[in-house]
Amino acid sequence: MTLPLTVERLMPARRILHTELFGTLDISEDDLIAFDEGLLGFPECRAWAILRGTKDGTAWLQSADHSTLVFLLVDPFIFFEGYSAELSDGELRRLHAQNAGQIAVFAIVTLPSPGSTACSANLQGPVVMNLAARRGIQVVFGDGPHSVRTPLTLDALV
Numbered sequence: 001m002t003l004p005l006t007v008e009r010l011m012p013a014r015r016i017l018h019t020e021l022f023g024t025l026d027i028s029e030d031d032l033i034a035f036d037e038g039l040l041g042f043p044e045c046r047a048w049a050i051l052r053g054t055k056d057g058t059a060w061l062q063s064a065d066h067s068t069l070v071f072l073l074v075d076p077f078i079f080f081e082g083y084s085a086e087l088s089d090g091e092l093r094r095l096h097a098q099n100a101g102q103i104a105v106f107a108i109v110t111l112p113s114p115g116s117t118a119c120s121a122n123l124q125g126p127v128v129m130n131l132a133a134r135r136g137i138q139v140v141f142g143d144g145p146h147s148v149r150t151p152l153t154l155d156a157l158v
Contacts, residue, residue, distance in 0.1 A: 017049065020068045021060070025049065032064055033129055035136045036094070040125060045069060048136065050129070058157060059106060061127065072157070073106035076123055079156060080107075083146075085126060087139065096133040104129050112154060119157065120149040 012030040019025060032047045039045060047064035050073075057078035063069035076083040085105050087095075097103055105128050107121040123146035129136040 015064060017062065017064055018067050019062055019070065021070050022051065022062065025051075025062070027064070030134070033131070033134050033136045035138070037137065039071075039127070039138045040140070042066075042069065050131070055157060061106070061108075071127075072109040072111060073127060074109055074121055074152070074157070076105060076107045076121065076126065079121065079152060080123060080150065083123060085128075085139075085141070087128065091128070091137060091139055094137055095128065095130040095135045097130045097135075102130050102132060104131055107150075109152065109157070110149070117154040119152045119154050121152045122148045123150045124148045 012028045015027050015029055015032070017025040017027055027049050032049055035046050035048060037043060042063070045063045045065045049062045049064055051060040051062060053059045053072070057075035059073045061071045061073055076085070087100060087103065092098070092100070095103060105126050107123050107126050110120045110122070112118050124144075125138055125140045125148060127136060127138050
């Protein structure tokens, strides 16, 4: 006698994130991006959710470890004419990428203080992700023309 086989589709685990900016988010564990070394200044934050921004070329990077930690990101290739970023073979390996075409590059935005409209973007230390492999790193380009405080107008973001 043979028994019929039943195959249950395994559902990815869910994580409820209680965030200050977005409220409660229900995120699939498969949608979180792993930063094995965290971000500069936040080495303990290793799981992040990327959320679409309201304008093309913008996104939010929400920590899954700390509800108040969220960064506004911009695509530097859209917002800064002539921007370039070269990744080493080692950085591509850390991202589980075979080529640069699998990579998304974002600059972290420093938002203005109250009453100001002056923003800046960190083009020297971009956040680099392989969205398909759900891996991310922050790289620092020590030499070159990029600054950690490249001016950006608030009007460009909204």
